[in-house]
Amino acid sequence: MTRPPVALTIAGTDPSGGAGIQADLKAFTARRAYGTSVLTALVAQNTHGVERIYPLETGFVADQLESVLSDLPVDAAKTGMLFNAGIVELVAAQSARLGFLVVDPVMVSTSGHPLLEEDAVAAMRERLLPVADLVTPNLPEAALLLGEDEPAAADPAAMRAQARRLLDRGPAAVLLKGGHLDSGELVDVLAVRDESAGGVRIEEFPGRRVDTPHTHGTGCTLSAAIVAEIARSRQEGEAIDADGIVRAVRAALGYLSRALRSGAAWQLSLRPEGSHGPVDHLVDLTTTPGAASADAAAVQEAADAAVQEAADAAVREAADEPRGPELAGPTSRWAAGEHSQAAWDAGADYRRQTDELPFLRELAGGTLDRLSFVNYIVQDEHYLLGYARAMSLLAARTGSTEEARFWAGNAAEAIAEEQRMHANLLADSAFAAAMQQLEDRGLTAPSPTTEGYTSWLVSQAAVAEYEVAVAAVLPCFWIYAQLGKDLKARLGETGLEGHPYREWIAAYGAPEFDEAVRQAVGIFERSAASAPAPVRERMIAAFTQACRYERDFFDHAHRLRTWE
Numbered sequence: 364m365t366r367p368p369v370a371l372t373i374a375g376t377d378p379s380g381g382a383g384i385q386a387d388l389k390a391f392t393a394r395r396a397y398g399t400s401v402l403t404a405l406v407a408q409n410t411h412g413v414e415r416i417y418p419l420e421t422g423f424v425a426d427q428l429e430s431v432l433s434d435l436p437v438d439a440a441k442t443g444m445l446f447n448a449g450i451v452e453l454v455a456a457q458s459a460r461l462g463f464l465v466v467d468p469v470m471v472s473t474s475g476h477p478l479l480e481e482d483a484v485a486a487m488r489e490r491l492l493p494v495a496d497l498v499t500p501n502l503p504e505a506a507l508l509l510g511e512d513e514p515a516a517a518d519p520a521a522m523r524a525q526a527r528r529l530l531d532r533g534p535a536a537v538l539l540k541g542g543h544l545d546s547g548e549l550v551d552v553l554a555v556r557d558e559s560a561g562g563v564r565i566e567e568f569p570g571r572r573v574d575t576p577h578t579h580g581t582g583c584t585l586s587a588a589i590v591a592e593i594a595r596s597r598q599e600g601e602a603i604d605a606d607g608i609v610r611a612v613r614a615a616l617g618y619l620s621r622a623l624r625s626g627a628a629w630q631l632s633l634r635p636e637g638s639h640g641p642v643d644h645l646v647d648l649t650t651t652p653g654a655a656s657a658d659a660a661a662v663q664e665a666a667d668a669a670v671q672e673a674a675d676a677a678v679r680e681a682a683d684e685p686r687g688p689e690l691a692g693p694t695s696r697w698a699a700g701e702h703s704q705a706a707w708d709a710g711a712d713y714r715r716q717t718d719e720l721p722f723l724r725e726l727a728g729g730t731l732d733r734l735s736f737v738n739y740i741v742q743d744e745h746y747l748l749g750y751a752r753a754m755s756l757l758a759a760r761t762g763s764t765e766e767a768r769f770w771a772g773n774a775a776e777a778i779a780e781e782q783r784m785h786a787n788l789l790a791d792s793a794f795a796a797a798m799q800q801l802e803d804r805g806l807t808a809p810s811p812t813t814e815g816y817t818s819w820l821v822s823q824a825a826v827a828e829y830e831v832a833v834a835a836v837l838p839c840f841w842i843y844a845q846l847g848k849d850l851k852a853r854l855g856e857t858g859l860e861g862h863p864y865r866e867w868i869a870a871y872g873a874p875e876f877d878e879a880v881r882q883a884v885g886i887f888e889r890s891a892a893s894a895p896a897p898v899r900e901r902m903i904a905a906f907t908q909a910c911r912y913e914r915d916f917f918d919h920a921h922r923l924r925t926w927e
């Protein structure tokens with residue numbers, strides 16, 4: 364029996380999705396934990412501030428908690444906005460059932476609105492702090508937890524001292540967040556009980572400030588990410604000692620930093636003036652392909668580079684700098700590491716030639732001749748069957764259950780796609796008429812190019828090294844995803860409306876397809892990383908050859924090329 368790690372958040376809502384329950388659930392999901400939630404207050408707020416708070420009855424908060432705890436094995440939990448003393452007391456009383464408990468002592472929103480009643484601060488200090496495994500105050504919250512007259516720490520030395528004093532109040536660890544420090548260099552200070560380190564271990568996490576107003580919900584996101592890390596460790600049976608806490612905090616800070624940098628270039632609010640937007644909670648899902656496969660440090664680096672690249676691109680775009688004419692850029696968002704990036708680079712010439720083909724230009728412009736398009740679809744149907752055969756062979760050859768499942772699933776999906784395409788074509792009378800013309804001209808059998816490409820794929824899948832066979836099938840995933848994305852970006856929502864080839868473009872630009880591409884690139888990267896150099900060379904050669912076939916496939920379909 365398997366189950367995912369289970370994380371719980373007890374907090375208020377943010378309908379604009381940047382903070383509170385909504386941020387927590389996104390962070391849980393992005394960090395691969397099953398998210399559950401108990402609401403304390405409904406809050407009308409957005410990136411400009413809090414409008415109104417509608418607290419829920421303590422009894423109803425207790426009922427929700429019971430619904431979750433009586434049914435699900437919560438590995439770790441966090442509290443956010445608890446709003447009043449009654450709810451703080453309730454959570455403290457239930458703390459033993461919450462797994463590893465992170466208390467984010469939310470008191471005031473970024474916009475300055477109180478999120479905790481004054482008389483609840485004492486309950487937080489006396490009842491919740493002592494039972495917490497980790498408390499994550501920002502600078503003003505730490506001061507208030509220590510006492511009414513305590514000044515907020517203004518430098519790392521004062522932060523260390525306050526973190527130690529908070530630890531004396533009972534929690535197992537304190538993460539004092541320095542987001543409110545008045546400097547370009549930020550530091551968060553972690554104090555953890557650790558007998559092997561003489562009682563208390565202090566870790567500092569320095570970081571550079573991201574120059575952005577979009578910090579709404581950073582505290583919520585960070586504590587939720589820590590909970591997800593710890594829930595994963597606990598579900599895997601690890602005890603959470605000082606090392607475990609340090610590791611979880613470090614991983615969560617890395618994620619937050621990527622999310623902050625990725626969201627920094629967003630302009631989400633309809634009224635940008637004075638808006639504090641959210642971070643990009645999903646950053647790891649959209650810019651860290653192959654995350655599960657490669658080694659953690661490399662992934663972190665690749666993710667950081669990818670986020671930086673995306674942020675830079677967005678900034679360039681905002682500055683209206685002229686951009687190159689190419690559809691597909693030189694680096695791909697899907698590259699999972701050096702090997703997949705090297706393959707992508709090796710195929711660059713063929714991809715550029717593909718982008719410049721009349722087929723794709725006319726397709727984007729909606730001027731592509733219907734006969735050419737239908738011919739392409741008919742050839743693609745033949746192709747998909749060959750492709751499915753190649754992937755079935757990969758499923759049969761791999762030693763990994765996970766990879767077998769991936770290839771077999773995609774083989775089945777390719778056949779289903781072939782059948783869908785066929786049905787869709789025949790359902791549209793204009794396309795059906797074009798199909799009849801093709802039949803009349805004897806053009807419905809596999810063309811020499813289709814025959815060549817599919818036979819080559821099946822032979823690679825059958826007799827080349829597994830790694831090389833993976834490389835041969837990869838461009839079909841990757842090039843299509845890139846083309847779909849580029850075409851969609853080029854046309855925009857309005858450009859797609861009423862576009863004659865809308866469905867085809869939408870299918871390849873769809874997020875579901877992204878995930879398949881991410882996995883296929885991940886398998887390639889993993890295979891290459893453990894392959895000897897000559898095999899790696901053959902992988903690049905096979906990848907390039909498939910890119911060349913992709914180019915010819917579009918071109919020859921366009922030109923209705925057939926047997927002489």
Ligand SMILES: Nc1ncnc2c1ncn2[C@@H]1O[C@H](COP(=O)(O)OP(=O)(O)OP(=O)(O)O)[C@@H](O)[C@H]1O
Nearest residue numbers: 501540541542543549571572573578580581582583
């Ligand atoms: N501009 C920034 N650049 C980089 N990191 C930041 C920035 N602002 C905040 N952080 C980081 O975000 C985390 C939360 O910081 P902060 O001290 O602002 O907590 P908070 O006030 O509880 O957050 P919130 O904005 O949700 O209220 C910390 O790890 C902090 O270092």
Ligand SMILES: Cc1ncc(COP(=O)(O)O)c(N)n1
Nearest residue numbers: 375376382383472473579580
């Ligand atoms: C429900 C809820 N919980 C927490 C915060 C704090 O987030 P921020 O300080 O970034 O506004 C918030 N605004 N709303």
